[in-house]
Amino acid sequence: MxxxxxxxxxxxxxxxxxxxxxxxxxxxxxxxxxxxxxxxxxxxxxxxxxxxxxxxxxxxxxxxxxxxxxxxxxxxxxxxxxxxxxxxxxxxxxxxxxxxxxxxxxxxxxxxxxxxxxxxxxxxxxxxxxxxxxxxxxxxxxxxxxxxxxxxxxxxxxxxxxxxxxxxxxxxxxxxxxxxxxxxxxxxxxxxxxxxxxxxxxxxxxxxxxxxxxxxxxxxxxxxxxxxxxxxxxxxxxxxxxxxxxxxxxxxxxxxxxxxxxxxxxxxxxxxxxxxxxxxxxxxxxxxxxxxxxxxxxxxxxxxxxxxxxxxxxxxxxxxxxxxTTNKETPFCKTGYKVDILTWNSEARWGYISITLRKGDQETTAEIDHKSYKFEQYTENSLLAQFDRDVQPAEKITLKYRTGNVFGPRYKLRVLRIRLTPLPLEHKLRPLCRYDLLLLENKEVTFRPIPCEWSNF
Known part of the structure; x- marks a missing residue:
């Protein structure tokens, strides 16, 4: 047969x-x-x-x-x-x-x-x-x-x-x-x-x-x-x-x-x-x-x-x-997150953010750097992070803040809350959060995310 x-x-x-x-x-x-x-x-x-x-x-x-x-x-x-x-x-x-x-x-x-x-x-x-x-x-x-x-x-x-x-x-x-x-x-x-x-x-x-x-x-x-x-x-x-x-x-x-x-x-x-x-x-x-x-x-x-x-x-x-946006080769699709950052610096800070997601031996990084963002006290910035591949659910997240200044002083960015919501938003997947972070310029900070409180989204 x-x-x-x-x-x-x-x-x-x-x-x-x-x-x-x-x-x-x-x-x-x-x-x-x-x-x-x-x-x-x-x-x-x-x-x-x-x-x-x-x-x-x-x-x-x-x-x-x-x-x-x-x-x-x-x-x-x-x-x-x-x-x-x-x-x-x-x-x-x-x-x-x-x-x-x-x-x-x-x-x-x-x-x-x-x-x-x-x-x-x-x-x-x-x-x-x-x-x-x-x-x-x-x-x-x-x-x-x-x-x-x-x-x-x-x-x-x-x-x-x-x-x-x-x-x-x-x-x-x-x-x-x-x-x-x-x-x-x-x-x-x-x-x-x-x-x-x-x-x-x-x-x-x-x-x-x-x-x-x-x-x-x-x-x-x-x-x-x-x-x-x-x-x-x-x-x-x-x-x-x-x-x-x-x-x-x-x-x-x-x-x-x-x-x-x-x-x-x-x-x-x-x-x-x-x-x-x-x-x-x-x-x-x-x-x-x-x-x-x-x-x-x-x-x-x-x-x-x-x-x-x-x-x-x-x-x-x-x-x-x-x-x-796409990757440079197949699979062309990217994985996106809406990133909301609430800061509490007394003075405004400008800069860029990079985010790395890790799960086991997998990791992927998104550079949010198409322009310099202004971070103000008690003001929430909504950004778009796009990753080359899907690493979900993320077990660890690494953040890095930079200003692009070569000779100026090193600044700090104080974060009351960062929230990462998977896209598209219609999927209504529960976002990941972290609270009270201090980002030193050009220094990576790694943490384990936690589910956001329901009142925060």
Whole structure:
């Protein structure tokens, strides 16, 4: 007997079916070009490659005039289009197969890769921008064919990267906002910044538009475009990406490309990233935007694929700009705490705080240092501490206070109470506290936290 469980048999059946299907039809991949095509330019050609759970690693080329000549295209399944962006060197996106596989592992859908590499490969970026409209016309025609066979527009989800985000927007606009969802991953900024809504992606292009910004100071778009806009690490510089041009091509594409990897990670759903609506990244880092009462019991929205759960609330809102921070590599998610510090120095003190959590041999440190904070007598400061990993419940906590002064006197910070509340606040986990601490500048103080008194929160 080849398998002893229903799951094993299902996997075996899927593998066998995939083998049979792919044996009958050759596998297709995104067009692979090179730098010479970029120099001489490439003529636009749009190819649509279908992937399903039966052929998850074997793309089938669809006939745009007769899409249902492909038996694996099923009208009863939702359809997701994945659209790449500018390809200056002509190479296929390294992430495309990963995204397709992750989507199919998550949900039984028709995953259609929009291969417009012949048209996206051109050293003349402006020519590629012109081609985005033509790609949208092609997709509009194809979706109309799907409609003719009973496919509901609301069941269509378009995922566009960079220029692909605007292609999704143009396509959605052609259907009067009836496309179900557009996910825009760092929409291209050059040639689109300052344009009217009809000349770029806009939240009216679909029933629900969610946007991620990761490189708004270079290749991406700065202003909000969707029903919800996520600004990862403020929307510009991403942790782990090169800071100087001496790193080569990675310097130009790392921040921009991070949008894809963050979304890809959200499909795995192993460590959800909570996003917080706020008026600015600075206010978010100051811990001023950690309540999400406007979303009721649902709490703060989660970034990525699952944000659709907040659709109804977000569509009713005029605009939601949200922020979160990440690690430099997977797992990207961080563990956050709202930190409330009540001090009683007779004179005001300025400075920074670092917090280390320990549990057994595990430890993690958060530096709260994006600006110098003012600590005043009998005044409580609310700060945001974000840790690279989850160390809960903390058995020991270490605090360090510093001012950044090299030659000045060493100051003391007298703490009446420090309270660490796990985020998101909607979880209502009991905070940890400590009372009556004296912090000497640049000296660590370690203590065992205790549950806060109920009257303190």
């Amino acid at each position: 080849l398998c002893r469980s229903s799951r094993c048999c299902w996997l075996l059946a899927t593998v066998l079916a995939s083998f049979v299907v792919c044996k009958a039809q050759p596998c297709e991949n995104i067009t692979d070009l090179d730098l010479k095509h970029s120099i001489i330019g490439s003529t636009l050609q749009v190819r649509l490659l279908l992937y399903t759970r039966v052929n998850a690693t074997c793309g089938h080329l669809l006939d745009s005039e007769n899409p249902f000549s492909e038996p694996l295209l099923n009208v009863t399944r939702p359809t997701i289009f994945i659209i790449h962006g500018y390809r200056p060197t002509g190479s296929p996106p390294i992430w495309m197969n990963w995204v397709v596989e992750a989507i199919l592992a998550r949900k039984d859908v028709n995953a259609i890769v929009v291969d417009w590499n012949r048209g996206a490969t051109n050293i003349n970026y402006l020519k590629v921008v012109e081609n985005t409209r033509r790609v949208a016309v092609n997709l509009t025609h194809f979706i109309q064919k799907l409609q003719d066979e009973g496919v509901s527009l609301s069941s269509i989800h378009m995922i566009g990267v960079s220029l692909g985000a605007h292609i999704a927007g143009f396509t959605g606009a052609n259907f009067n906002s009836n496309i179900g969802r557009i996910t825009a991953l760092d929409p291209a900024g050059p040639s689109f910044t300052g344009k009217l809504p009809e000349d770029r992606l806009d939240k009216t292009d679909a029933q629900f538009v969610d946007v991620l910004h990761t490189d708004m100071d270079s290749l991406g778009f700065r202003k909000p475009l969707g029903h919800i806009d996520f600004y990862a690490n403020g929307g510009a510089d991403q942790p782990g990406c090169p800071k100087t041009i001496f790193s080569g091509s990675k310097y130009f594409k790392c921040d921009h490309q991070r949008s894809v990897f963050l979304f890809l990670y959200s499909l795995n759903n192993t460590c959800p990233i909570t996003a917080y609506p706020c008026s600015s990244y600075s206010d978010f880092l100051d811990g001023k935007c950690l309540n999400c009462t406007q979303f009721g019991s649902a709490g703060c929205p989660v970034f990525g694929y699952d944000v659709i759960r907040w659709k109804d609330s977000l569509v009713k809102m005029d605009q939601a700009m949200t922020y979160f």
